[in-house]
Structures are given as C-alpha cells and as structure tokens.
Amino acid sequence: MEQLIDWAFIVGHVNYWLFIVLMMTGLYVVVARGNLVKKIVGLNIFQVSVFMLYISIGKITGGTAPIFPVDLTGHIEPDPSIVYSNPLPHVLILTAIVVGIATTSLGLALIVRIREAYDTIEEEDILKIEREMTAEDNKEYGAAMGGRA
Amino acid sequence: MIDTFPPFLIFFIGAAILPLIPQGNLRSAISLIFPVISAWLIWTMPEGLHLSMAFVGLDITLLRVDKLATIFGLIFSLAAFLSLLYAWHVRDTVQQVAALLYAGSAIGAVFAGDLITLFFFWEGTAIASVFLIWARGTEGAYHTGMRYLIMQIASGVILIAGAALYFRTTGNVEFTSMSDLFAAGDIGTILIFFAFGIKCAFPLLHNWLQDSYPAATITGTVILSSFTTKLAVYSLARGFPGTEILIYIGAVMTLFPIFYAVIENDLRRVLAYSLNNQLGFMVVGVGIGTELALNGTAAHAFAHILYKSLLFMSVGAVLFRTGTAKGSELGGLYKTMPLTMIFCVVGAASISAFPLFSGFISKSLILSAAAHDHYYVIWAILLFASAGVFHHSGIKIPYFVFFAHDSGLRPKEAPWNMLLAMGLTAFLCIAIGAYPAPLYSLLPYDVDYVPYTTTHVITQLQLLFFSALAFTVLMRTGIYPPELKSINLDTDWTYRKAGPSVIHWFSWVIGSFYTWLTKLMSKTTERTIKRLYRSHGPEGQMARSWPTGAMVLSIAVLLGATLFINFLV
C-alpha cells in the first residue's frame, strides 16, 4: 500500500465506523454511569447502533426502494435494469426496534419500582443497601454455616 | 423364566414387604422364608448367562451361574437363614430390612456377570450393612459406622473407576479373570484389585474390619461376619486367580492378626482378627490358583462362614446376657450357659481344624496346594498361623469366657432362638467335618483329595495338642499375658490419631504463619488488609453480586478475548 492512510477504505466504510462509535458509546454509558436511567439510555444507544448496522447493509449503491412497478391491472413488470435495495435487513430490524422499545419500557418500569423500594436510582447506593442486607443475613444466618465445610 | 429368577430379588422383595407385616414372631418367621427360596432358586438355576441386557451401551449380565458362584450363593443363603434365626428376637425394622438387603446385595454380587452389576451390589452391601452398625445407637457406633462406610464406599468408587478404565482397555465390562492384564500392569485392573483388597481387608487396609465388627449390634456382627469379606474373596477368586502377589499378601494376612488376637481384650475383636487371619488362607488359595487351591478357597470360605458365625453367635449370646464381651470381665460362665459353651467349643474346634470338624477338611486343601506347588515358606507360615488360630480362637475365647477365673456373673442360658441357630450351625460344622463328600461335590472343580489319612490326622493332632500344651505351660507359669482393659494400636492409629494430629500441627503452623503475615501486613499498610477483608470476607468477591457495569465489562472483555483468538489462528 503506497498511501499511509487508505482514505477510500475509511470513507467507504463510514457506516461501520459510525456503528462502532455508537456501539462503544452505548456500552461505555452502561458501564460507566451509575444512574439506572442513564444505563437504559446507554443500552438504547447500543441497540440503535445495531439498527444502523442492519439498515446500512441493506443499502445498495444506486438502489431504490424495493417496490415493483405495478400497472393498473396489478400485473408486475420486472425491470432488470432497476437496482433495488435489499429489503430483508430493514424488515428484520423493524422487529428489533420493537424489541428495543419493549426492553426500554420494561427497564424504565423496573426503575420506577426500584425507586419505590430503595428510594434511589443510583447504583452505588443500591449496592450499598444490598450489601448491608447481605451482611445482616450473614450475621443472622452465617454463623451456623461458618464452622462447617 | 422361573428358573432364572434372580435370587437377590427375593431378598429385595422381602425387604420391601417385611415392614408391612406387624412386628413380632410372625415377621421373624416370614423373614426366614426368603433365604430358603433363594437357596432353592440357586440350587435349581441352570448354568450359563441369564438376564443380559444393554445399559448405557454396555453389555450387562445380571445372572452368571457357574459352580464357583453357586457355592457362594448357597452358603450366603444358608448364612442369611442362620443369622435371621439367631436374630429372631430382634424387633427393629431397620435391622431386619438392612439384613435382607445386605444378604440380597451379596448374593446379587456373587452372580454378577459384569463389573457394573458387581459395582451396584458392591455398594449395596456397603450401604445396607452400615445400618447394622448404626443400629446399636451409641455415639461410638455412629462414628465407627461412618469410618466403615467411608472405607466401603471408597472401595466401590475405586472399583467403578477401575471398571471404566478396564472398559477403555478391553471394550467390555465382563467380570472374568483379569490376572493376565494385572500382570501386564494395566492400571484399571490394578484399581479393581485394590478395590477388592479393601473389602478383603488386605494388610494395612484391614482395620475397618476390626474397627466395625465389634461395634455392631449383637446380631449385626453375626450377619456382617458372613458376607462382605467372603464376597471379596469370591471376587478375587473370580478376577485374579493365580496372581502370585496374592500368595504373599495372604501369608501376611494369616500372620499378623494372630499376634494382635493374643493380646486383644474385646473378644469380638479377637474374632475379627481371626477372621482376617482365616481370610489370609483363602487369599493364599486364590494366589496359588491351581484347581486344588481354588477348591480349597471355596471350601474354606464355606466352612469358615459357618464356624465364624457360630463363634460370633456364642460370644454374642454372652454379650446379650451379660452386656460385655471383654475377656477381662468374663469367666466361669460354663455353669449357667453350658449349651452356649459347648457350641462355642464346637466353633473353636472347627476353626482350629480338629479332625472331624469342618476346618480340618477345608484348610488342609490350601495347605496341600501350597506344599504341592513348592511354596515351602508359605506353607510353614500357614502352618504357624494354623497353630496360632487354635491358640487365640480355639483356646482363648472359650477359656476366658467360660472358664478361667470366675467372674461371678450368673447369666441365664441364651434364648431358644439363639440356641437353635447355634445348634444348627454347630451340627453343620461337625457334619461337614465328619462327612465332607457333599461339600466337595459342590466345589468348582473335581476333587480327588482325601483328608482323613493317618499322617494327616496324627500330624494335625500333634500340632494342636502341643499348641495347647504351650498354652497350658505358659498359663501355669504366668507368662501368658493376662486380659487387661485396654485397646491396642493398629493401622487405624494412622487416621484416627496421626492424621488428625498432623493436620492440627499443619493448621497450627499455617495458622501462626498467617497470623504473623497479617500482623506484618497490618504494620505496613492497614489499607491492604481492609481490602483483603473486603474481597475474602464473608461477603467476599466471589459470592457478591457485581455492579451492572462490571458485569457488562466482563462481557466486553470475553468478547475481546474470543475475537482475538479467532483472528489469531
């Protein structure tokens, strides 16, 4: 390769780069943010990156919407010169989008319940409460088991 | 169909229906039926392989009938009958069911045509028999039972491991002679040998026997003494005939227990040691492996089960009436328990191989086989062991229980069922000794051995009476060690004392090292310790729920690793 940087390769794969950036951003938010809602947001970004990946791979250069021209009688006239985009990934990702919405809403509903139960949606506080619960259980029930095994 | 009905199933069916019958004489009577049916089934079963099937891709044969299996099956049924008669008075469902399951498993193992079936029954005998120990209900019996169970289960685990390897080598699990493979150093067969060895109480593996038999209930000991070790002898005779190392193992087995038996105070333990010694004779017979020797092993096992049960029964009857089986606390019982005394003497005469008693016509087969194959040193050891047996089982047991100094105990004679069981057994001991032809006809190979020759009778009498002379002289001169309230160390010391103390020592060393280390660390950084506690404490890292982020991170890391591997190769 004579060039140090293959610009054509980079520009030609821009949809993949964006996908990777979005995916990493999403994952990072899930990992780094302690707020449960923010985690859900991160998860959303992560999922959206996948939607983008799917949509972009269905696209064919110069392709048009995959709708066959139909004349008034309903007869299909296929024209081999027309290039169509691949509809399948788009259809698939519709399903994934629905799944994503369901996940988000369920996650948010859970957060509401967690807020009611723990009075916080900061993961650190929740973990602290849970550790205290574990420690209490351990104090109450641990002794009997400690001596054995 | 009926002629191939597996005899062990009779016992299992019996164990299932026995608890449904009201406790009492009726139940005891019904329990006696099962060994009779089993013996009849065994007697009528045609030779050959029956009930073969495929299991997990292995060829399994539930019933393999030949003469070697039949003689063991018959004596096991007979022993079960006598023991159950002896235990007529017992009103404990656990013991009754355990006894039937135990006898059934032993008989099932004897007829097992493959190692997998053998394994199932092998463990069956272990699990069923431990309840006979636990049934005594004391804390000591519980711990002893645990130790016994561990040894027995270990033997089974080793057996199944060996069977798996054997299957890898040969492609089948047929239970047949493995002597050639063993001689070639095949690891699977060595494991199987070892498993048999544990159950057969090889030297250094023997201690479970002396540990557990005296701990069981009165009737439990009688039942225990019949099956487990003889099953092991059968397995050795089946799997390793003619394996030379067995001769030396057997010789050592005959030898060392007699020393222990002389100084042991608990008479049931004395009998356990002499049981070990008698097993040695059989193991030597298996090791020689000639037709004469294997006949000797089978005949000796047959005779041995009877007279050993008889001895355990008579000591058990004394224990039943007096609450002790210690030589130091017994004596002079002949006045009130004369019948028990006579039966005990019959058992003693049989184990000592007096002419006209059963030991005489079985033990001599093995001694002759040893001499015939030019194992002179072994022969001399066996001869010494025979004299020694007479010494501790033949003289010591009856003498210290029924004669010696008067202990002042005046117990009632044993109950009728015990007397009947002992009487029947004693009758069989004498009948076999006086007229050995029927027993010889049961043996796996044809017999052309004549036990009653002038030379044999006179030399045997010389050996025995001069041993008695030695006893008398030593007794009268006061050299003979008195019966003392004590126990003697045996190999169980290694795991009951040495093991724990070594572990204690180690834990002390490691513990103090750890304390030293933590102290050192606390001096350097208190923070490190806090962190250590947090990760290793009761709510330690391994068991704690991770924050979600950390979980996700672990996914990412694993994905990275997998991708890396995939692109690398």
Added chain:
Amino acid sequence: MAAEETHHVAKTFMDHLPVLQVVIPLFAAPIIVFIGKRSLAWPIAFAASAAAFVISCILLIQVLDGGFISYHVGGWAPPLGIEYRIDAANALVLALISGIGTVVLPYAYESVKAEIPKKNHTLFYACFMLCFTGLLGMVATGDAFNVFVFLEISSLSTYVLVAQGANHNKRALTAAYDYLIMGTIGATFFIIGLAMLYMATGTLNMADLADRIADEGTNRTIRAAFAFIVVGMGLKVAIYPLHHWLPNAYTFAPSAVSVFLAATATKAAIYVLLRFMFSVFNPSFVFEEWTLYIVFIPFSLLAMFAASFVAVFQTNIKRMLAYSSIAQIGYMLLGIAMLNATGLSATLVHLVNHGVTKAALFMGVGAMMLYSGSAFFNNLNGLGRKMPLTGAAMVASGLSLIGVPGTAGFISKWVLVQAAFENGWWIIAIAIMLSSLLAVIYVWRMFEVLYLTAPDPQSTAKEAPLAMLVPMWVLAIACIWFGFDTELTLGSARVAADGLLAGSAGMAH
C-alpha cells in the same frame, strides 16, 4: 395457517405440529389476558403447556431414527421463508422444556397463591406462557433471526417473572434489572453476529448458512460473527465469567419461576449454542477449536470449582442451588469442548438430567419456604423430618445432583468421563470427579440441615400440599428413572449428537 404447497399434497393436523407447539402457548397468553379471569388463567395455561408437551413427545418419537421434520411457516419455502426444523437434538430439548413447563404449572398453582399478590396472577400466567413460547420457539426454529425474536420474547417475560419476587424481597427488582441489562446486551451481541453472517452469506436460514459457510470457507467476518454469537448466547447460558446475573435472579425469583428457569432457560440457550457451533459453523474450523480449547475449557473448569466452592459456603439454599447450576453448566460446556460424539451426548443428556434434577430441588425448597418464609439454612432446620415426602424427594434429587450411581446425574457424568478418556484427557476426568466431591459437600450440608438438626419448636410446618408434592415426585422419580432407563435420554442424545457432529451435512435439504 397456510401450508406449504409443494412437498405435501394433503396437509393433516400432524404436519402442523412443529408450529402448533409454539403457537398454542403463544395464543394462550393473550387469551388469558383478554378473558382476564383469575380462575381461568391457570387452566388455560396448563392446557396449553400440556398440549405443547404432547406435541413435543410426538415429534421426538418421529425424529428418533435420526431424520428431521422441516416445516415451512406460511408456506414460504426456505431460505427466504421461516423454517421450523425438528431433529433429535431439539426435539429432546423441546420435550424437556414443555415437560418441565407442564409439571411446573400445577406446582405454581399453590406457590403463586402464596408468593404473588392476587391482582397479578392473571398476568403472571400470561407472562409464563410467553416465556414458555419463547423458549420453545428459539429451540424449534431453523431461522437464525427467528431465534433472536424468540430469545427476546422469553427474556422479556423472564425479567417480568423474576421481578414478581419483589413482594418477598425487594432485591428481586435489581436482580431483574441486572438481568435485563445483561440479557439485552447478550441478545444484541447475538444479532450483531447475525448481521455479520448475513453480510458474509446473504442468508439467515441455518441450513442455508451452513451450506454457504461450508462452500466459502472462513473469512474475518465469519470469525467475528462466531465470536459475537458465542459470547452473546454464552451470556444466556451463564458461562462462567458471564454468570453474574444468575444467582440473584434464581434466588429472588418466586419459587415456581426459579424452578422453571433453572430447568429450562439456560438449557435452551445451550442448545442454541450447540446448534450454531456444530450445525451452522463447522466444528472443524481451527478458530472454533481454539475458542473451545482456550475459552471454554478453562472457564468451565473454573466454573466447576469456583462456583462449587461458593455453593459450599452459601447460607441460602436457593443461592447454593443457583451456584451449583453454574458449576453444572461447566460440565455441559466441557462436554461441548470435547468435540466428540460422546462429549456432545454427555452435554445433551446432562442438559435433560440436570434440568429435571434442579427443578425437583428448587421445588422442594419452594415447598419448604411456604412454612419457613425464607430459604436460609437456619430456617429449614429439621424440616425434612416434618415434611417427610418433600424431604425424601429432595434427597433423591440431591443424590442425582451429586451423581450417585442409580440416579440420572450418574449417567451424564459417566458419559462425560468416558468422553474425556476418549480424548485422553486424564486431568479433565479427574477434575470432573473432584468437583463431584464438592457437590457431595454442599448436598450433604442440605441433608444435614433437613434431617440432622433439631426442628424449630415453633415451626408450624406440615407436609406440602398435594399440588406441589405430585410435580416434585414426578421429577424426583424421573431422576431415578433416568438413572436406570437410559434409552430415552441417552438414546436420543446419541442420535442428536451424531446429527450435530455430521455438521452442515446434517442440515442439508
């Protein structure tokens, strides 16, 4: 339901079975919600799951000779249309899932009454049906994307089911939340993998994928796809470092849900993993072998020991069982990593045996929790004596968990050890035995608590209700039964393993 036109001239009811067993519970869920009557919810759910069980049994019998059934949904021929493809491997898993579902429902009837507020009962059963549908669907389908859809159906409903435990302990909520985040990421990884496969081959039908990958050989896209799919599905399987969602989810979920999840959820995921590794990708690919050797073996060994040790030290019996599940999953992955027919059949047979065993154990704990209120060992003291039948069922299944001969657990471990020997992996075989010893310790602790400690004098415990006892004993007897009669489990597992190892050839049309 339109039928496929070309292959079958006359469509009979029997021909629709592959799809019916997924569709019946799928429709049961909305029906339960629309009818909305609490009294009818349970009967409908039970009828649907029983129907699914019957269908899966019929299917299993049909494919036991090593053949397969291909069903074209909506009459669209594959690879474009969605195909349901039943062979011995997934018929076995289908039978397990639908069987456990059918057995769990009678149990749930009592346990749900005790643990979940009345107003939620209808929705609980609807969710249960959805979860059931999802698991059946992801196993039955032959279309890779369809796997994802059903995976999400089952996962979403599982999160809801786990969260129902909040009534009892609020930590169920965070457990469900964690599970949701992890599950979504796993599933998303899985569809990223699918996207890559689609990019490389242009198809999503598994059989077609297999053919094309076999034709084209490997490239980076396919390798990356493999990694994403393995890790994504591995998360659902709870492969060792990805297991952190599992203990909390199993511990805090309602008893009936714990039973169902422990017996089926991870098992269905393992099946999908198997399907992709052996049918779609070719196991002779070097990268796949290396992934198995470098990732699977160390982690499954780690799981077998680390998780078992954690189980030994637990104070809560449900948590102990959860960690033991992680360890047992280690065995199954090990069987896969052996890459031979014996190992694969060990995995499949352990999948069924462990499912049955764990379900019985969780049922026993759930029944005891009715009286003890918690699953901490201290609160279960002596309950085995007060609830003899429940206790006995737990002993039987506990022995199976250890792998005592004569129980189902022994069969799978025996086959697994045989597989290790076949490869000459002595150390692995020894490791399997050693880790079984750890199982002895934690199961023994359970026995000790149940039988050898004195019961609390104030305890009001009595024998569990019949509706709980019968399912428990059905499973406990199955634990013993499968230890002796191995024709059904090991037999079909062998057929299935041979089919899977035949690779893409087994998927050919």
Added chain:
Amino acid sequence: MAKTPKDDPANYPALGRWLMFLDKKKNVDRIVYGLYALCTALFLADFLYYKKVYLDLEKFPGFYALYGFFMCAALVVCAKLMRRYLMRSEDYYAPHDVEAEEYPEDGLDRESVND
C-alpha cells in the same frame, strides 16, 4: 462370692451342675496331666506309622509337635512384647469410643441378672 439365690448351684442348668467338677483344682490338674500324657503319646506315635508327606522336613520325628509348641510359645512372647508398644487405655481415641461404652441397656436382656 456372694451367696445369692442365683449363685445356688441348684438353680444352674443340669449340664452346668454336672460340669461343676471343673471348679476343683484337683480335677483341673488331672486334665492337665491327661494333656501331658496325650502329648507324649502323640509324639511317640510318630515312630509307629509310615509318614506320607511332601517335605523332608516333615519326616523329622515330632516335627509338627515341636513346631506347634515352640511357635506358639514364641507367638505369645512376641505378642506380650508388642503390648509394651501398642497397649493404650480404652479412652485413647475418644472418651465415648466403642470399647469404652457400656452396652446400651435397652439392647440387653438382663432380667436374669438383676432379679
């Protein structure tokens, strides 16, 4: 020895009463002398018949007799020496070890001792 009804020889079984002659020192001595005589006779018998044996060693007159006597004596002496090293109190392993425990009362049928 306490003279309780149970100790009364009249209450012994007939066989036991008959065996009471063993209580007398004189009778025991007689038995012992009988044993000496029997041993001498057996020793001498070795010269009176054709010994059919495998080993030359066995042909030695009175081989079995001497072997039996000396080996047994050696056995007892060795065992007695072993006691020095092996003997421990009954509580050696544990205070409730099997040997040290009384036999459980309910496992006994002792009515004859106490009444």
